[in-house]
Amino acid sequence: MGSRDLDITQDVLNWDEQMFDLYGIVQESRKIGYETWAKAVHPEDRKLAETELQQAILGIKEFHTEFRIVWHDQSIHTLQAHAVVQRDDAGTAIRVIGVNWD
Secondary structure (H helix, E strand, O other): EEEEEEOOOOOEEOOOOOHHHOOOOOOOOOOHHHHHHHHEEHHHHHHHHHHHHHHHOOOOOOOOEEEEEOOOOOEEEEEEEEEEEEEOOOEEEEEEEEEEOO
């Protein structure tokens, strides 16, 4: 299991060491861009995973999903993801904090 923290306002995604292991990515920095995550998601699952994340950010639903990722060696792995959205005083989403596990 790995944890992540997406700072929506800065477009910075922080991963712990376990997240890099889950995604088969060599850790160069704990801070990565949203695109790093999106590129790792299996092309057939990306639209649904991104839609579910956006629905959580908009407050339409909670973020609980499952999707496949593709490692650099082209092996496919299935992850579950759960997250909560933090909002400012005006109700605007500012962070998404959650976990992934295989």
